[in-house]
Amino acid sequence: MPTLDLDLKDFQAVAHNTIASNQRKIELLVGAHDDDDDDDDIEHFQATRDLMLDIGAEQLMLYKLTVLAAKRAETASEVAEIWKEATIFFDKILSIWSTLLLSLAEADPETNALSDHYQKAAARLKELSQDNYQFHVE
């Protein structure tokens, strides 16, 4: 049976790419939006919702990858390093949510509820990562 061989460097690369790619997507989304065009507003909100769903899925996927990498690590200090990276990642993800919300000054109620849900989830994942780091650090 194939196993997932994910080390700290792989994790850092995945986390970095996730942050960079979502920052780029937000910039494109904001840059392409025309405030005076009603049709564009609808497309803009749909694109924003899609992006929120993607980021929500990615943040959960990164948490699960962190657990798998931590499971495979041998020592407490290795596990601590992995959770430290995860804490940094979720901190950046929280900034991404803030940036996304700032770019959506007039979002519809559905989009607001969605962003609120995922932002709270990201905050919880950061809190858990910090706890897990604190437990393992020497």
Added chain:
Amino acid sequence: MISRETLEAWAGLYDLSYQNLDPFSSEISVAKLKLDQALPEFYDANLPGKSVTFSAFKSEAIRQIKKHLKTLPPTV
């Protein structure tokens, strides 16, 4: 010396607390509290001379827990 029974109990709590794939599981907080309590209690009761620091003891306990968990059939 950590007995097999103690190690198994700690491994179960550790697995729930720190190796749980569901970050929103309600079991996590309870297991964390139990493990956070069990380790200092064991240290105080069994290492009264404090020949090792609590940090070193905890690190060794985590190593043994992880080693024990790797002997179990994989769940993922």
